[in-house]
Amino acid sequence: METIRGLVEITRPVNALVAGVLTFIGAFVAAGVPADIAAVGAAVGATVLATGAGNGVNDYFDREIDEINAPDRPIPRGAVSPTQALVFSIALMIIAVLLALTLPLPALIIAGINLIALLTYTSVFKGLPGAGNVIVAGLGGSTFLFGAGAIGQINWTVGALFLLAALATLSREIVKDVEDIEGDREEDLYTLPMAIGERKAIHLSNGLLAIAILASPMPYLQGALEIGYLVVLVPAVALLGYAGYRSYDDPTIGQIYMKYAMFAAAVAFIVGRLTVVLS
Known part of the structure; x- marks a missing residue:
């Protein structure tokens, strides 16, 4: 039970759900009441899962830093092993990609760029002064574009x-x-x-x-x-x-x-x- 709770916690569920809400907001701001509710739902689901996966991957790479900055997170406190966190995050990302593949080309392009950004953030950009901050800012703002792109209304x-x-x-x-x-x-x-x-x-x-x-x-x-x-x-x-x-x-x-x-x-x-x- 502690492992399950830790896996859920590692996704930062509140943050992931907020990202999904922001995707919906993007669709609503673009078109009012969207005609294609299924596409919006797929975009919201993909955003929630991808955000959760990104948080999990980040915790995997940051596990030593978190022993100092955030010792109560699941990996430092021993609720989840690094391997469990990584495998769970990969599974979430695969489901997110499958959902994104059902969406129009504009949303698919945004999803592809974001996936590359997520995968390279911790390993490449986080250690460069300011670069990691720009990546995170772009990912956060792009949730609105993704929602609008899901209905082709950017x-x-x-x-x-x-x-x-x-x-x-x-x-x-x-x-x-x-x-x-x-x-x-x-x-x-x-x-x-x-x-x-x-x-x-x-x-x-x-x-x-x-x-x-x-x-x-x-x-x-x-x-x-x-x-x-x-x-x-x-x-x-x-x-x-x-x-x-x-x-x-x-x-x-x-x-x-x-x-x-x-x-x-x-x-x-x-x-x-x-x-x-x-x-």
């Missing part, structure tokens, strides 16, 4: 959602590297905060947040979304700003607030699109 509004999400995710990943600097240094990982300094890394993170915040009204100003978008966006943006401020003295709190603010911003896109659909 458009400017979804593209804006992708860019804003990627910028915010990149900002958060930099703050997380500041948070994890002790364990990363122990394992000889050369992250961005080590390369440029923790304070400068937070400055860069907040600069990216500022760009995202300044650009966030554009979907409304372009007429793609209605006023409901701004109503929900304002508190989300305020929370993002506060998260950036808190990151200087407490990176852990800062990155947690960023996560909540990013999800609230995604909800703003739903509300803005919903008012278009109902009008």
Whole structure:
């Protein structure tokens, strides 16, 4: 029973489900109520499983670092062996690929790029200052594109959602590297905060947040979304700003607030699109 619980836990089920929700949001923002519900369901399922698999693979490669940074995770605490984690993750990825193969070409291309990114992230890019952060940001933002691609409706509004999400995710990943600097240094990982300094890394993170915040009204100003978008966006943006401020003295709190603010911003896109659909 402990092994089963550990295998579920290693996928970060909440994060995986959130990624699935973001894929659905991408489809909804692109087309309102999608006509092809089966395709959206396949895209959501593929996203959840691939995200879970990616988390498992990451824990497999990070098991020594996690003994310092996250000793309560399944592998460091002994609930799951490294081999069990890897085999389970591969199985999830195979099912995700099979689901993705049922989708149109745009979604299939996005899935292929993401699969390559997932497989090379830990082994190639994670140890390069900033490169791993960019990969994670692209993967996070691409969930929206994947949902839209599943119904063949990638458009400017979804593209804006992708860019804003990627910028915010990149900002958060930099703050997380500041948070994890002790364990990363122990394992000889050369992250961005080590390369440029923790304070400068937070400055860069907040600069990216500022760009995202300044650009966030554009979907409304372009007429793609209605006023409901701004109503929900304002508190989300305020929370993002506060998260950036808190990151200087407490990176852990800062990155947690960023996560909540990013999800609230995604909800703003739903509300803005919903008012278009109902009008």
